Amino acid sequence: MQVSSDPSPVRLHVVTGKGGTGKTTVAAALALALAADGGHVLLVETEGRQGIAQLFDTPPLPYEERRVAVARGGGEVKALAIDVEEALLDYLDMFYNLRRAGRALRKMGAIDFATAIAPGLRDVLLTGKIKESVTRRHDGHRVYDAVVVDAPPTGRITRFLGVTAEMAQLARSGPIKTQSDGVMAVLRSSQTAVHLVTLLEDMPVQETADAIAELTEAKLPIGSVFVNMVTDPVLPLDGLDRAVEGTLSGADLAPGLAPAHLPGGDELAEALAVEAIEHAQRWASQDELREEVEALGRPTVELPLLAGPMDLGCLFELAGRLEEHLRAEAEGADRGVSIAARNERGAERPAGATGSTA
Amino acid sequence: MSAPAEQPRSAKPSRPAPVAPAMDLEALIEDPATRIVVCCGAGGVGKTTTSAALALAAAEAGRTVVVLTIDPARRLAQSLGLEELDNEPRRVDVPEAPGELHAMMLDMKRTFDDIVVAHSTPDRARQILENPFYQSLSSSFSGTQEYMAMEKLGQLRASDQWDLIIVDTPPSRSALDFLDAPNKMGRFLDGTMIRLLAGSGRAGLKFASAGFMFFSKIISKILGGQLLRDISAFVAALDTMFGGFRERATATYELLRRPGTWFVVVATPEPDALREASYFVDRLSAEGMPLAGLVVNRTHPPATTLLSATRAEGAAERVIEADAEGADLAAAALRVHAERMIQAAREQHLADRFTSAHPEVAVRTVPAAAGDVHDLDGLRVMAEELTGPDDDTPTGTPRTRILPARRA
Numbered sequence: 041m042q043v044s045s046d047p048s049p050v051r052l053h054v055v056t057g058k059g060g061t062g063k064t065t066v067a068a069a070l071a072l073a074l075a076a077d078g079g080h081v082l083l084v085e086t087e088g089r090q091g092i093a094q095l096f097d098t099p100p101l102p103y104e105e106r107r108v109a110v111a112r113g114g115g116e117v118k119a120l121a122i123d124v125e126e127a128l129l130d131y132l133d134m135f136y137n138l139r140r141a142g143r144a145l146r147k148m149g150a151i152d153f154a155t156a157i158a159p160g161l162r163d164v165l166l167t168g169k170i171k172e173s174v175t176r177r178h179d180g181h182r183v184y185d186a187v188v189v190d191a192p193p194t195g196r197i198t199r200f201l202g203v204t205a206e207m208a209q210l211a212r213s214g215p216i217k218t219q220s221d222g223v224m225a226v227l228r229s230s231q232t233a234v235h236l237v238t239l240l241e242d243m244p245v246q247e248t249a250d251a252i253a254e255l256t257e258a259k260l261p262i263g264s265v266f267v268n269m270v271t272d273p274v275l276p277l278d279g280l281d282r283a284v285e286g287t288l289s290g291a292d293l294a295p296g297l298a299p300a301h302l303p304g305g306d307e308l309a310e311a312l313a314v315e316a317i318e319h320a321q322r323w324a325s326q327d328e329l330r331e332e333v334e335a336l337g338r339p340t341v342e343l344p345l346l347a348g349p350m351d352l353g354c355l356f357e358l359a360g361r362l363e364e365h366l367r368a369e370a371e372g373a374d375r376g377v378s379i380a381a382r383n384e385r386g387a388e389r390p391a392g393a394t395g396s397t398a
Numbered sequence: 399m400s401a402p403a404e405q406p407r408s409a410k411p412s413r414p415a416p417v418a419p420a421m422d423l424e425a426l427i428e429d430p431a432t433r434i435v436v437c438c439g440a441g442g443v444g445k446t447t448t449s450a451a452l453a454l455a456a457a458e459a460g461r462t463v464v465v466l467t468i469d470p471a472r473r474l475a476q477s478l479g480l481e482e483l484d485n486e487p488r489r490v491d492v493p494e495a496p497g498e499l500h501a502m503m504l505d506m507k508r509t510f511d512d513i514v515v516a517h518s519t520p521d522r523a524r525q526i527l528e529n530p531f532y533q534s535l536s537s538s539f540s541g542t543q544e545y546m547a548m549e550k551l552g553q554l555r556a557s558d559q560w561d562l563i564i565v566d567t568p569p570s571r572s573a574l575d576f577l578d579a580p581n582k583m584g585r586f587l588d589g590t591m592i593r594l595l596a597g598s599g600r601a602g603l604k605f606a607s608a609g610f611m612f613f614s615k616i617i618s619k620i621l622g623g624q625l626l627r628d629i630s631a632f633v634a635a636l637d638t639m640f641g642g643f644r645e646r647a648t649a650t651y652e653l654l655r656r657p658g659t660w661f662v663v664v665a666t667p668e669p670d671a672l673r674e675a676s677y678f679v680d681r682l683s684a685e686g687m688p689l690a691g692l693v694v695n696r697t698h699p700p701a702t703t704l705l706s707a708t709r710a711e712g713a714a715e716r717v718i719e720a721d722a723e724g725a726d727l728a729a730a731a732l733r734v735h736a737e738r739m740i741q742a743a744r745e746q747h748l749a750d751r752f753t754s755a756h757p758e759v760a761v762r763t764v765p766a767a768a769g770d771v772h773d774l775d776g777l778r779v780m781a782e783e784l785t786g787p788d789d790d791t792p793t794g795t796p797r798t799r800i801l802p803a804r805r806a
Binding site for chain 2: 058059060241242243246274275278293296297299302307308312313314316318322
């Protein structure tokens, strides 16, 4: 295993979350955070929806590593949208020298077919490519300081990462099996952290808890929980309590409103109270879920809901928050409580199972 | 199977947004001629809650209704008595409802297994059920869930136990997957490729072309030879089972075109969800399937439209300057209103864009609840929002809209 002077040993950040929680945005912001101060980071898209291109406002990404952002201190983020068919052709080429034959197969629809009969094949190709970029070296140096993966949603993440089990069932022999074993070695090492994005809503929090249980079961290293789109209450504290209880009324607002001479009188004051109550109760039902998030027992960072459409400026703002979190995590790692070490199995993992088998 | 119909949807900025017709879901679910309602839309828009709320409303209107859910939130499932995954409808206790509400959660593997068992001898069924390829196909082939949802719908309809079946569609990325999956799967299982592959493992290679033998060699190189043998055994067993998956898929699909079936498209007021809804509406019209309308779920209509966002912001500043008693609270309430107006305007704008492209599609907006809907009371509130009279709102804004027409 490579002994590095990096503050954090984690180099592969896998970001998952329930659909709609903003995992692509968080993955992109995390990549920017890791690139600050001169880091070279690869941001990988696995679901073929070109969400990264949209976020960075670039044309759709081809199957090649393209720079999408620069960060201070000479840092940069490159992005890659993995195309499964291309990855399979790469693979045929690498192992069998079969690129041209592969193209012919694609014309026959055979590659579609192969990925359809063995859904795990898709994931093997994707994770294989991810592993390759994590371990790639040029002139003896790592090409990327970190790789961030915009991974499939929580419902699929364990299966996605647990390729060995999936493929062992279907392809009990052959090179795919060998390949998956190498990938698993990296995924289960302390170089990897699977982060979960959630909202303060019932289903996302529940799915996060389920995913943590599944990932633990599959011996995959769990990183942080990112609570996304967090809002602060607009109301001052005294009014907030009454609003949450639902006892705030137009009469409470009327004296303060009077100097503004607004139309609508009491009717308006009542309507404003109704909206304030809804606002407060919505906030309160989110706030209640904080306890459940805390009970997950993972390092947690809250990211604010930003007004307006998501753009590069917003991404850098979120990245700033994540940088603080990464620094705190790194300090924790220095004191010997790294993300991986917090996983129960972290301590008893044999040395041979770490990334050096790549 | 035709490709998804992508009709050009041109923006017409010069014309004011047409007014969407109102959707009368109450009449729809109470009509004895309505036998199936399919709720579809992108993932995460509230299809399951919408289905359950409509089913509750139908039961309270006196109908015997079953709601087929795919992947309900745990607490909602519990409130419907769906802890047990037995793949059969269960009666939900709704006090004082003149009708009956039944609910079930789809178990896709079990539904697939049941088809196998129903169509073959015990020996053969066991052979198939134990086949590793079948196990992978029935639990993880993309589209199995959609296909099995349709299968189950077919079974429920055939049993004729219910006046009304409400179906929640699987949480796939694209709403179109629900319509495409059965055919995709049928095509796959009946396809040349799989037949040839099966043949290459079974009857020798005398009919296979050189190109195909090469293909087969590669597949076995990549996936290992065992998989080919499993597929071959599976296809052989399947052949004797019934006339082919494609025919079965077509028959199930036809069910959706029968009179008495209605589609309700659900979206949230977000660009992606409404884009999906738009594709789906085009597709339904291309397939001649009846559309009841669009539910725009989780909207944020303001409690008053007397004050615009800009004026509310200005008023908040004046209130702070005047510093009367309770100024902080009053100013905060004004800011809450300003945010609310901005959000509502954005949502209305998105809904208007949908209506510009599909002026004939009826719309019903459903305001967001403060928390998650996870019990019968929450469902009842939502049912009220779905089926209540169009103009019966606190601000008088019709339920087809989020803001009054003139403000948008």
